[in-house]
Amino acid sequence: MTEQTNEPMTEDQEQQPSADWGRKLARTRSERGLELETVAAELRLDLKLLQNIEREDQSVLPVPSFVKGYLRSYARYLDLDPTLIIAAYDQVADSAAPSIRPTRSAVSIQPATSRDSGPRTVTILLVTVLVVSFLVWWGGTLLTNGTSKDTDLDADLEQAVSGLALEPAPMIEQMQTPADAPVGNEETAPSELEPVVDEEVAVEMPADNLVLEFSADAWVEIIDAEGARVFFDLGKAGQRYQSEGKPPFKIVLGNAPAVTLYHNGERIDHARYNEKGVAKFTLGE
Amino acid sequence: MVFKSFRGMFSNDLSIDLGTANTLIYVRGQGIVLNEPSVVAVRQDRGPGGPKSIAAVGMEAKRMIGRTPGSIVAIRPLKDGVIADFTVTEKMLQHFIHKVHENRFFRPSPRVLICVPCGSTQVERRAIKESAAGAGARDVYLIEEPMAAAIGAGMPVGEASGSMVLDIGGGTTEVAILSLSGIVYSASVRIGGDRFDEAIINYVRRNYGTLIGESTAERIKHEIGSAYPGKEVLEIEVKGRNLSEGVPRSFTLNSNEILEALQEPLSGIVSAVKIALEQTPPDLGADIAERGMVLTGGGALLRDLDRLLMEETGLPVIVAEDPLTCVARGGGRALEMIDEGGSDVFSVE
Numbered sequence: 001m002t003e004q005t006n007e008p009m010t011e012d013q014e015q016q017p018s019a020d021w022g023r024k025l026a027r028t029r030s031e032r033g034l035e036l037e038t039v040a041a042e043l044r045l046d047l048k049l050l051q052n053i054e055r056e057d058q059s060v061l062p063v064p065s066f067v068k069g070y071l072r073s074y075a076r077y078l079d080l081d082p083t084l085i086i087a088a089y090d091q092v093a094d095s096a097a098p099s100i101r102p103t104r105s106a107v108s109i110q111p112a113t114s115r116d117s118g119p120r121t122v123t124i125l126l127v128t129v130l131v132v133s134f135l136v137w138w139g140g141t142l143l144t145n146g147t148s149k150d151t152d153l154d155a156d157l158e159q160a161v162s163g164l165a166l167e168p169a170p171m172i173e174q175m176q177t178p179a180d181a182p183v184g185n186e187e188t189a190p191s192e193l194e195p196v197v198d199e200e201v202a203v204e205m206p207a208d209n210l211v212l213e214f215s216a217d218a219w220v221e222i223i224d225a226e227g228a229r230v231f232f233d234l235g236k237a238g239q240r241y242q243s244e245g246k247p248p249f250k251i252v253l254g255n256a257p258a259v260t261l262y263h264n265g266e267r268i269d270h271a272r273y274n275e276k277g278v279a280k281f282t283l284g285e
Numbered sequence: 286m287v288f289k290s291f292r293g294m295f296s297n298d299l300s301i302d303l304g305t306a307n308t309l310i311y312v313r314g315q316g317i318v319l320n321e322p323s324v325v326a327v328r329q330d331r332g333p334g335g336p337k338s339i340a341a342v343g344m345e346a347k348r349m350i351g352r353t354p355g356s357i358v359a360i361r362p363l364k365d366g367v368i369a370d371f372t373v374t375e376k377m378l379q380h381f382i383h384k385v386h387e388n389r390f391f392r393p394s395p396r397v398l399i400c401v402p403c404g405s406t407q408v409e410r411r412a413i414k415e416s417a418a419g420a421g422a423r424d425v426y427l428i429e430e431p432m433a434a435a436i437g438a439g440m441p442v443g444e445a446s447g448s449m450v451l452d453i454g455g456g457t458t459e460v461a462i463l464s465l466s467g468i469v470y471s472a473s474v475r476i477g478g479d480r481f482d483e484a485i486i487n488y489v490r491r492n493y494g495t496l497i498g499e500s501t502a503e504r505i506k507h508e509i510g511s512a513y514p515g516k517e518v519l520e521i522e523v524k525g526r527n528l529s530e531g532v533p534r535s536f537t538l539n540s541n542e543i544l545e546a547l548q549e550p551l552s553g554i555v556s557a558v559k560i561a562l563e564q565t566p567p568d569l570g571a572d573i574a575e576r577g578m579v580l581t582g583g584g585a586l587l588r589d590l591d592r593l594l595m596e597e598t599g600l601p602v603i604v605a606e607d608p609l610t611c612v613a614r615g616g617g618r619a620l621e622m623i624d625e626g627g628s629d630v631f632s633v634e
Binding site for chain 1: 591
């Protein structure tokens, strides 16, 4: 469409003499004895435009899509096969003028928006954060015995997350909570009451200490001041359980005579609450 | 939302030409991957009011038109370029979107660009948008059909010069004058390929006392239909039900008869073009007179339609390359343009 497009076209034609389109039309027209004016009037096309087509002068022709249309009409008018003419034109047109990249300049008013890249980036970021926090949490659970490592891990998590912290803040908090929660759980987990293996577990806890000894199977419910179930299970004969919680405790002993209860090391006599084998009372008020 | 965009990473961007007659889907980097009739066959079990299910979509469903038993209805969910049956359109889109995403592990969630007639109302556009969203699209963009057609036909729509495009679809004909990536004038008349078929059916009934079906009428149009008296007269043999005898009879039609039959819808299109030219600002009109108008859409394949318009308007008329797929291809190009940063050719409301 510009001056320079003329050059490659002529080169092309020298290489491929068969690929002529305008000249072929001109030849056929003169063979039929038709005047160019007649064709122009019949096809409602400008005379100059047809002359340019017959001269194959691409520098003054409009965009290829229009030229192809003119060629199709012209070829049909001369009873030629339009596809051959257009194929010949395509060989030249494609190399000379790349098919329209039309609206770039006019259309590109908005900057590249986040409409396209936005969701993908966010997704990739979210997935990375998820994976990292999962790995950190998983590593954390494996290393709970090595207590000194805990703080390092937390720092690692902080670092890992802040490294990725292009996200809005609430998103990160959401991502962190599932990672933090299990770590916190590790410390409070013993309150679930396990058969005592190590006497020293959680000695430093400020809460009151409860010890249960069972001479026979008994159902025991102990609920502390915060409503947490300190013990809620069937105690097995001969076992000894230890637990902590905040006083006062609401206690139900299913088979009361079989249970010996120590509160901060002091034995509690619950015989007076005993009604038909079941003792219900509040401790530590 | 997060999962939608996650799934979107495994989906292709689609440009859909949701036409009355055919639906075309263009996938970025792959070209036209689907070209099927916009027809859905719905099966209704256990009589009226019973549960409905989709029996077939697309090509298969089109073969059923006019040949269905009582329990199956072949529906064309779009009428005049807009949605006539919301649920069925949604199901059809869903089917097509899945079809172009075969062999995928994830449920597709593509970005979708849909072409709408420029005469469609806000309500109709909204319906199309919701329907695509319901079919699983992540983002839905709408583009006006003439704009997509012009881009697909390779017209220089971004330049400060007038381009005129006439897109004759199945349900509507859109005529528009474009300049600087915008629509200067546009009009939509509800005449299209379907009206041609109807006109042929009516003509045959009136003149031969014979009833023919839609698919026969379409075949006649494709084989011998023309818009301008040609050099040679073509003939076709068709079969239809004779109204007086009540039995199928075969008879011969020629192209001049079909030309006569098509006069009414064709004059509707010609007058729409003339009105558009009247309304065009003179400078843009001069550009159009110099380069001519471009025909796209299935209707452009009607023999000698360009000739008719040339005679009627005195302007050069050219038929776009591969006119059937122009709109879908133009939509695909427009999707690329979104990524390149420009999107003011869209009406995304």
